[in-house]
Amino acid sequence: MGKNIEGKELGKGIRQRDNGLYDARTQINGYEIHISNFNLSLLKQEFNQLKKEAKKGNAIVFTSYKMNQWFEEWFRTYKSAQLKTSSLVPVQSKYYRIFGNNFGDKNIKEVLSIDIQNCINEYLKTDKSLSELKSAFDNLSECFLFAKANKIIKENPCDIISIPRVQQTPKNQELSYLTAEEETEFLDALKNDWYYEMFYTLMNTGMRVSELCGLKWKDINFRNKYINIERQLICQYYKGKKMYFDTPKTQSGYRKIPFINNMDAVLKSQYKKISERKLELNEKWRCTDEEYSELVFYSTMGSPLTKDTVERAATAAVRKINKDRIEYDKFKKVHPHMFRHSFAVKCYENNIDVKTTQTILGHSNFTTTMNIYTHVSDDDIATQVIKLNDFK
Numbered sequence: 107m108g109k110n111i112e113g114k115e116l117g118k119g120i121r122q123r124d125n126g127l128y129d130a131r132t133q134i135n136g137y138e139i140h141i142s143n144f145n146l147s148l149l150k151q152e153f154n155q156l157k158k159e160a161k162k163g164n165a166i167v168f169t170s171y172k173m174n175q176w177f178e179e180w181f182r183t184y185k186s187a188q189l190k191t192s193s194l195v196p197v198q199s200k201y202y203r204i205f206g207n208n209f210g211d212k213n214i215k216e217v218l219s220i221d222i223q224n225c226i227n228e229y230l231k232t233d234k235s236l237s238e239l240k241s242a243f244d245n246l247s248e249c250f251l252f253a254k255a256n257k258i259i260k261e262n263p264c265d266i267i268s269i270p271r272v273q274q275t276p277k278n279q280e281l282s283y284l285t286a287e288e289e290t291e292f293l294d295a296l297k298n299d300w301y302y303e304m305f306y307t308l309m310n311t312g313m314r315v316s317e318l319c320g321l322k323w324k325d326i327n328f329r330n331k332y333i334n335i336e337r338q339l340i341c342q343y344y345k346g347k348k349m350y351f352d353t354p355k356t357q358s359g360y361r362k363i364p365f366i367n368n369m370d371a372v373l374k375s376q377y378k379k380i381s382e383r384k385l386e387l388n389e390k391w392r393c394t395d396e397e398y399s400e401l402v403f404y405s406t407m408g409s410p411l412t413k414d415t416v417e418r419a420a421t422a423a424v425r426k427i428n429k430d431r432i433e434y435d436k437f438k439k440v441h442p443h444m445f446r447h448s449f450a451v452k453c454y455e456n457n458i459d460v461k462t463t464q465t466i467l468g469h470s471n472f473t474t475t476m477n478i479y480t481h482v483s484d485d486d487i488a489t490q491v492i493k494l495n496d497f498k
Contacts, residue, residue: 109122120153192340293309312445313333460472
C-alpha cells in the first residue's frame, strides 16, 4: 500500500511525492500503467479506468508522459546511441525549436496530427532551411514510432502529415567564395591584426572552422611540411555552454594537408605571437585547462576559438574594409565557410584534379567537390562567351 506525505494509506500502487504530486503505477497483461496528478480523486478515477482497459487488452495510452518527457526518454534510450557526440545537441535543439516549444507540455496521447501540421506550416512561413525541418520531422516520427512500439500510443500522428520535399540546390545558384583579389584585400585589412594568421590558414588549407579550432601544435609537421587533421573542437549551447573535442566529421576528415604558399612562415609567426601574448597577459591568459593548452589558435585573451569568434572577426574585417567605401562598392559579407569554397575554387583555377581536392578538403562525397568545380566551370564559360561579342 502506498502512502501520502503524511503517512496516510492511498491504495495499492499509489504514492505521493515530496512535492505533492500523486503517482499511480502497476502492470496488467504486459501493459505498464504509470500516471501522475496533483488531484488524488482524478488520479484514482483515471487509474481505475486504465486498469479496466488493460484487462481487456485495449492498446491505449497507459502513461502520463508529456511530449517533451517522452522525447527525452526516446532520445536517451534509443536515438543517442546512433549519433556522433557532435550531433546530439543539433537533434535536440531542432526538435524543441520546431515542435517541443509548441506542444511539448501536452500529454503524448493528446498530441494530434493537426498540432504537428500547424508547427510545420508556421515554419514554412520563414526562410529557414527545409532540410532542417525534414530532419526534425523524421526524428519526431521516429519518436512516436518508438512510443507506438512500446504500447504508449495506438497510432503515429506523423503518418498523415504533409511536408514539402527538400528541393535540390539549383546548379546555377550563386556559389559564395572570395576571389584571389578579394582574399588579398581581406588579408591586407588584417595586417598586424591578431587573427591574420588564422584567416591565412583557413584560406590556404580549406579546413573546416571546427578543425581549425581543434588544431594543436603536435598536428603541425614542419619537417615534412603538412598539417595533420585528426580532431575538431565543438562548442554547443544547449542547457548551457559545452565545449569538447570530437573526431572529424567523417572518416574522410582524417587527412594530411600540405603546406601551401607561405604556410610554414605563417604558422611560425603564429607560434611566436601566442608565446608573446601568454607572457604579456600572464595570469589573465584565460586558457587554464590542460586539455586546451596546446592549441594553435586562440582568442585575443587566450580562450579556445569557436565558430562565433571566427564569424565576429570576419565581420570586423569587412567593416574595416568598408569604412571608406561608397555604398555600391561595399565588400561582400563574409562567413567562415566561404574560405573552404574559396580554397576549392583556387584548386580548380590551378588545374588541381578534383580527386586531390576532395582528399585535401576531406569531402566524403566526390559529388560535393565536383559540384564546386562544375559551378566554377560554368562561370568560366559565361566569361568566355562575353568575348564572343568582340568577334568580327
